[in-house]
Amino acid sequence: MTRLLSVLIILLVGLVIASLVVGPAPIGPLTSLEALWSGDQTPLALVMREIRLPRALLAVMVGASLGLSGAAMQGYLRNPLAEPGLLGISGSAALGAVLAIQTGLAAGFPLGLPLAALAGALIGVLLITLLAGRQGGTLSLILAGIAISALASALVSLVLNLSPNPFATSEIVFWMMGSLADRSMEHVLLALPFVLLGAALLLTLGRPLDAITLGEDAAEAMGMRVRRVRWRLIIGSALVVGASTAVAGTIGFVGLVVPHLIRPWVGAMPGRLLVSSALGGAAMVLLADIGVRVILPASDLKLGVVTALIGAPLFLHLIYQTRRELA
């Protein structure tokens, strides 16, 4: 376990550094890292501090959020297919964010953006747990997720199409596929408190989630208050997913792929999956974000495209594995 965590941390540090030295402007890796620490106001230092650093920090925050909430949801729902993107939670958070931007709430009151996304995410998680929670099987969970994602993305398109702004329609792609391009420190500071609070809530779920693997009744018998566990999961997931989506759009499949890859190393203990999935999620989003800058540096390739290319085949594989249960 400690070995896994140290491997993940080393990987993460390496990827953060790689993310800082990769970019459309051709700057040598050492020069750029030096500029990050130097106090002066050269254009190079501005690029590092105002453009690349927030981008790397956001990748870590968003990735950790998605990995952590994916692991927690899979543990609570006892279902390897649970994931905020697939279940429509990111989508409903995006709807909240789009409404905040289009109504002008976000322009007048900056915290309005993450708060509205949080409200959207909360509605999404509540709907999922209502429709497919407790005794619901895999099929009803996935179907509920499809319905919520479809509804949320349709409403996002509707709101953006109704906007008088000529650029609004092209933003549908951002909200569906996500991107970290040209974000600033303001976005980091806007999302950080929500992510920290949500992550703190989700990380307390380690032991309860281990107990729930035996079934909710058994967990109750062991003295777990399952209802309280559920509320912590709902609010914690809504906080991290809402804040991440508000600044980076919908990035799918991270919460699906990462817990799946890490599970073999931690055994069947969902509690032990939490921290490692957060680290793994951060690494995956950093890697994908480096990917979009290396593969197609000129055009703004969306982050969600890369994560979906990695995640969708795995999703199909998981469906194939669980098809007996689905049938």
Next chain:
Amino acid sequence: MVGQRLKRWLAGVVIPAVLVLAVPVLAAEDKPQRVVSMNLCTDQLAMLVAGSDQLISVSALAQDPANSAMAEQAQEYPANHGRAEEIHLLAPDQVIAGRFSAGATVSMLRRLDIPVAVFEPATSLDDVRGNLRRMGEVLGRPQRADALIEAFDRRLASLRAAGREGRSADTALYFPNGYTRGDGTLIGAIVQAAGLDNIAGELGVERGGHLPLEQLTLAQPERVITGSRGPGHSRAESVMRHPVLDAIAPAGVHRGLGNADWVCGIPQVLDAVERLASL
């Protein structure tokens, strides 16, 4: 099959109807009398050049002050939305469209034997002259067009004369979604005419292209010109408010240039030249 039947129907019913409507007015005078423009830029050129009652409809975009420099004047005309049906119902004897106007509409109108003049979008100040001249020919008012061109040249010359001698400064154009434009575009020509140096050329952008914020920062422009915000709200425009923009440009970020100022090659682009020259 259907196409053939449609063609026969058009030939038998619609075209004669159009001819019946169009022939008397054509006979009355040599120049078109019922002109419909369906493109923001040709709308404005036509409003400038046309004689009274010659122009019967402009596109709805021309009435939008965010995009049109002549929105007020355009209110006096019934608006069209570039759809073949509505334009056909107006019974025009001349339709004017832009190169990127709805291609299907243009080909449909041509099949209905309505003459359509297609204008290229202007990419230089010379194109402004060319389009004015062509509009004069299409509308049968070459003298009016020549007068407009002369006034345009006179004002351009006086702006150049009053221009910044040896004060040219590196300028970056930065638009929503991180777009920039180079010297091969109309706005690039406006910037040049105002005596500013557009850095897009150095960065290898001749027409238009994505300019990563990083490269913009490293290019160290003295001033950044971004578009003014459109109506409503959008994320695409938020990049124009990135804190790094205010940090890099010692001469500041100029946000006053609206779409109406530079989208179309009309004499009013000189207003934008004058404003940029006074920065």
